[in-house]
Amino acid sequence: MKKEGYYSSGQFAGMAHVTLRTIRYYDKQGILKPSFVNESGARFYTDEDFARLQQILLLKYLGFSLDDIREMIVDTKDLHYMQNSLNIQLNLVRDRIEQMQLVEKAILETSDAINKQHSIDWSRMLNLIHLTGMEESLKKQYQNASNISARINLHRLYSQNKQGWFPWILENCHLAPGMNILETGCGDGTLWCEAKKQFSQNNCPDHTKAHNQQPDLLKTCSIMLTDISEGMLRDARRAIGDGDEFSFRECFCEALPFADESFDLVLANHVLFYCSDVTQACREAARVLKPGGRFLCSTYGADHMKEISRLVSDFDSRIVLSADCLYERFGRENGAEILAPYFNDVKWLSYEDSLLVPDAEPLILYILSCHGNQNQYLLDHFAEFRSFVKKKTDAGFSVTKDAGVFCCTK
Known part of the structure; x- marks a missing residue:
């Protein structure tokens, strides 16, 4: 029997435009557990779960592994945290845009050098490799920003x-x-x-x-x-x-x-x-x-x-x-x-x-x-x-x- 305010696995997957298999996989991996499981084993999700899924899908889109994502998000219903998390994710998206613009510039410069000089500038190639391997630093930045936000938030709310x-x-x-x-x-x-x-x-x-x-x-x-x-x-x-x-x-x-x-x-x-x-x-x-x-x-x-x-x-x-x-x-x-x-x-x-x-x-x-x-x-x-x-x-x-x-x- 479905509880009021809860979505079945199929409804939840449809809302997010992902497959039911994806929802089950995230459950199995321990990064998106259902809020309620009935006696027959049917899984149900809430709007708070949908907010968590939003974080997972965005971070996955940005190139992070599921192991990374498991470390980067927390199961919380605190609205202040959710707002801060969205702001941090927005900055992460902007960082990724800046990174991709640098990658684009490095590719164009390398291609131009090959066309004009008929040789490869290895320093530019190394720089390109460095730019495309920045996920670890972005992950660390995300975690640092989340930690700072959590500490400031507690003092801001209750000092x-x-x-x-x-x-x-x-x-x-x-x-x-x-x-x-x-x-x-x-x-x-x-x-x-x-x-x-x-x-x-x-x-x-x-x-x-x-x-x-x-x-x-x-x-x-x-x-x-x-x-x-x-x-x-x-x-x-x-x-x-x-x-x-x-x-x-x-x-x-x-x-x-x-x-x-x-x-x-x-x-x-x-x-x-x-x-x-x-x-x-x-x-x-x-x-x-x-x-x-x-x-x-x-x-x-x-x-x-x-x-x-x-x-x-x-x-x-x-x-x-x-x-x-x-x-x-x-x-x-x-x-x-x-x-x-x-x-x-x-x-x-x-x-x-x-x-x-x-x-x-x-x-x-x-x-x-x-x-x-x-x-x-x-x-x-x-x-x-x-x-x-x-x-x-x-x-x-x-x-x-x-x-x-x-x-x-x-």
Whole structure:
């Protein structure tokens, strides 16, 4: 008997313009399980399953294998996740278009060289081979963007500090007209999307002259955004949009390709603990700062999100959400000592906040985005884990936040 709101396998396949055999194959491969199976074994699907199928078909069209797709998508009913996922997939499509345009250009140049010179330019051929083998980097970019989105989403939805992390960081930047600014590890450019939104709004009730001048502040500055991921830089460029004040450069924090004393302000937002050489990254930040310039580097302490680690450990004691305790590499407890050799003045500012999470889905997505071994144990028991987390969040799940920023002066 069919349940209301559910589609039979045949109806579901017809809606998606795929064969019933394809739907059965995805079920067998474990990437698209039915939402309901009746006593006779008939399978039924929902609109949420259709959204998941949309992801599968798009990623398959973009050239990813089923093994890749299994790692890249999550069975979730959270609408915020779905919206973010669609935005990330849109960027992935745009990346693929750019890649194909580069492939087209390389083929035309190689063909032209053969016609004119009657020889093959092997460097162009190698470049063409490289361009047609970019799936792994696009997959990694997709996963990174999904992880960033999941982490930001949890804080955006449930932070008790209504100011928000990025507005708070901007407040402590003390931006002024004409500044030369560097952000290392800029990710998808969220900080500067917030800055553009903040400085393009006149939120001052008395419409003071200073606030009327805010929309011009960023345009007077020179803002260099760097990241080790070319894909993240593309996402940042798209998100921020047009603006001569922004430049983008792919590089490591430990080897900044900029002259000594170039910047008034250097930012490293939750970046330093990922660096292979934290002290070298601090040394480089100090080198490129002008005398009197400021270095803002955010991190967190040992108590940060401790309830989430305890939650997953209660479900399966083998799970460790971070393969490395990142705060031990650079955190609130040891950051001042690491920074002291390179800066005259180092101060810690805490971001006073906590989370109260009433919904399981965003919390689950946050957990799956962590840099630990959780997916090894959770993905095969996803329904059981979802039920476990739902019970914990029904009455509201409180989470400690222990984050802030070191404000350093050269």
